[in-house]
Amino acid sequence: MSTYFLSLRIKGFGNTSLFWGECWMAVKSGWWEMKRSLSLKEDDYIPLTSALEVLYCPRNFYLRYVEGVDVKDWKMERGKVEDEQRRKTVYIGERVQRRQMRLVSDKLGISCLIDAIEDDGGKIYPIEFKTGEVSNRLYDRAQLCAEAMVLEDVLGVRINKGYIYYAESHKRIEVNFDYKLRQHVMEAIELAHDILLGNTIPPPLDDERCRGCALVNVCLPDEVTKLKSGYDKVSAYTMPVLWRERILYVDDKWAKIGYKKGRFIVEKGSGEVFEIPCEAVNQMYLVGSVTISNRALSSALRRDIFIAMFSSKGRFEGMFIPERNKNIDLRVAQVLFCRDEGKCLKVARSIVYGKLANMKTLLLRRNRNLGSKRVLQSIKHISALLKALKSKDSFEEILGIEGEGTREYFSAFGDLITVEGFDFERRSRRPPRNRVNAMLSFGYSVLTAELVGIAHAVGLDAYIGPYHRSKYGKPALALDILEEFRPIIVDSLVLYMINKGVISLSDFDIQESPQRFVFLNESGRKKFIRQYNSRMNSLVKHSLFGYRVSLRRILETQMRLLGKVFTGELSEYKPYRAR
Numbered sequence: 078m079s080t081y082f083l084s085l086r087i088k089g090f091g092n093t094s095l096f097w098g099e100c101w102m103a104v105k106s107g108w109w110e111m112k113r114s115l116s117l118k119e120d121d122y123i124p125l126t127s128a129l130e131v132l133y134c135p136r137n138f139y140l141r142y143v144e145g146v147d148v149k150d151w152k153m154e155r156g157k158v159e160d161e162q163r164r165k166t167v168y169i170g171e172r173v174q175r176r177q178m179r180l181v182s183d184k185l186g187i188s189c190l191i192d193a194i195e196d197d198g199g200k201i202y203p204i205e206f207k208t209g210e211v212s213n214r215l216y217d218r219a220q221l222c223a224e225a226m227v228l229e230d231v232l233g234v235r236i237n238k239g240y241i242y243y244a245e246s247h248k249r250i251e252v253n254f255d256y257k258l259r260q261h262v263m264e265a266i267e268l269a270h271d272i273l274l275g276n277t278i279p280p281p282l283d284d285e286r287c288r289g290c291a292l293v294n295v296c297l298p299d300e301v302t303k304l305k306s307g308y309d310k311v312s313a314y315t316m317p318v319l320w321r322e323r324i325l326y327v328d329d330k331w332a333k334i335g336y337k338k339g340r341f342i343v344e345k346g347s348g349e350v351f352e353i354p355c356e357a358v359n360q361m362y363l364v365g366s367v368t369i370s371n372r373a374l375s376s377a378l379r380r381d382i383f384i385a386m387f388s389s390k391g392r393f394e395g396m397f398i399p400e401r402n403k404n405i406d407l408r409v410a411q412v413l414f415c416r417d418e419g420k421c422l423k424v425a426r427s428i429v430y431g432k433l434a435n436m437k438t439l440l441l442r443r444n445r446n447l448g449s450k451r452v453l454q455s456i457k458h459i460s461a462l463l464k465a466l467k468s469k470d471s472f473e474e475i476l477g478i479e480g481e482g483t484r485e486y487f488s489a490f491g492d493l494i495t496v497e498g499f500d501f502e503r504r505s506r507r508p509p510r511n512r513v514n515a516m517l518s519f520g521y522s523v524l525t526a527e528l529v530g531i532a533h534a535v536g537l538d539a540y541i542g543p544y545h546r547s548k549y550g551k552p553a554l555a556l557d558i559l560e561e562f563r564p565i566i567v568d569s570l571v572l573y574m575i576n577k578g579v580i581s582l583s584d585f586d587i588q589e590s591p592q593r594f595v596f597l598n599e600s601g602r603k604k605f606i607r608q609y610n611s612r613m614n615s616l617v618k619h620s621l622f623g624y625r626v627s628l629r630r631i632l633e634t635q636m637r638l639l640g641k642v643f644t645g646e647l648s649e650y651k652p653y654r655a656r
């Protein structure tokens with residue numbers, strides 16, 4: 078504390094008047110009680126701007142501060158640049174402004190960065206700089222008042238007013254720190270500390286405020302409210318429709334990826350070069366012998382770009398993951414949940430239900446014009462399994478139902494293929510023995526890679542899942558979510574590409590020894606990825622929530638909802654079901 082005090086005085090601030098007679102205000106507004114009851118350590122001090130988030134929405138505070146959700150917002154980025162420019166001491170006539178002062182208050186348990194502290198002939202005022210036009214926002218006034226209260230604690234002075242400078246209006250507005258405003262600040266800070274101590278996420282607002290909230294895709298106010306209320310509540314806001322991901326897919330022998338001035342430079346084996354701005358890429362898929370420079374790699378990771386590596390035969394090998402989410406509590410909750418067999422069983426049943434229901438939907442859809450009796454028989458069998466699943470209460474029984482349903486589904490799958498040369502009798506995985514299996518395997522690999530990336534992006538561990546628990550060394554959580562999406566994303570895409578002639582026999586290579594192995598060659602993989610990406614970005618009507626959204630966004634939402642089951646915010650996991 079004294080360090081701040083001394084530095085303020087030495088660097089040109091005049092004497093300050095003490096306010097012993099005013100201590101009644103501090104006592105009345107609860108400072109001392111709060112500090113005593115919280116017994117805060119310095120590590121528990123909350124940055125002021127975070128604490129005041131509770132004025133807008135307590136859940137927003139929890140997500141940003143406790144869960145560490147970091148959503149880039151252009152306004153904040155711009156603010157940062159301006160902050161850099163402001164860092165100096167300014168003399169305005171008799172007044173001295175010390176800019177960008179970082180202070181902490183033991184009494185309030187908060188830290189803050191004050192834009193400027195002005196010394197006007199010995200009188201001290203906090204000043205805030207805002208980029209917009211003059212406004213009477215409570216948040217702005219509360220922030221300034223809280224800064225004054227921190228200064229009072231540090232300097233031992235009484236500060237009755239401060240100023241907010243609005244850059245667009247070029248106006249400096251005086252704010253008086255009356256009892257009501259101080260009380261408001263105290264309540265906000267106390268609530269922030271209470272939320273931290275309780276470590277429980279506050280319920281979503283699910284009202285007009287959510288429309289302009291940058292965290293809406295992470296918080297899922299509409300979805301959580303609906304799932305908790307049994308779908309009774311009407312949506313208060315509309316989900317953003319556009320959600321496009323751009324994949325840089327490089328599958329060219331000896332291609333090299335470099336970086337120069339904000340662009341990825343891809344040099345193909347043939348010497349041909351093309352460039353792409355880094356901002357135009359969200360994910361990178363590198364296949365076979367493609368190499369990437371250290372600069373390109375770190376530039377990608379800095380921009381939150383996931384890099385998935387595949388073997389030259391299309392097998393998912395691993396991933397470079399940006400250091401994006403540091404929410405330890407969520408991972409601890411995930412581990413504890415996945416150690417509880419009873420809880421895992423409930424989720425496993427839902428996952429298998431979603432998978433079988435979506436298999437049935439795909440068979441129904443694709444058989445509409447074909448009218449195959451074999452397919453109708455499988456649909457009937459899967460319907461019976463779905464009914465039986467509800468009463469199963471052991472992992473063995475659930476696995477048994479899943480195995481039986483999957484065998485039944487694939488026994489009918491071949492009937493949905495109408496093009497010669499693409500025979501399919503049953504699923505063969507390692508290695509795929511025919512073209513259809515080669516496409517299915519490649520598709521599942523790509524989707525698994527995407528789900529591993531999503532799991533990490535939302536703060537979960539991709540290797541710990543409630544259903545594929547026993548799969549040592551496998552991305553169990555990604556495989557869990559994969560189950561309900563296999564039929565409606567990959568299987569459906571494979572049928573489309575074959576039946577519409579998008580893929581041909583020449584898009585495959587066959588290796589006969591030591592055993593038969595069929596795989597998509599370079600041109601086949603490129604065609605597949607193009608179709609896959611356009612399918613993932615296509616908009617569908619969400620079966621649970623009713624809004625139109627991309628399949629890619631649905632994957633992420635399901636992963637986040639499962640995360641909320643891990644933390645206990647939701648009591649059950651609802652799988653996504655295609656209509």
Ligand code: SF4
Nearest residue numbers: 134137282287290296
């Ligand atoms: S989306 Fe709504 S409930 Fe969620 S953090 Fe934002 S304002 Fe709060």
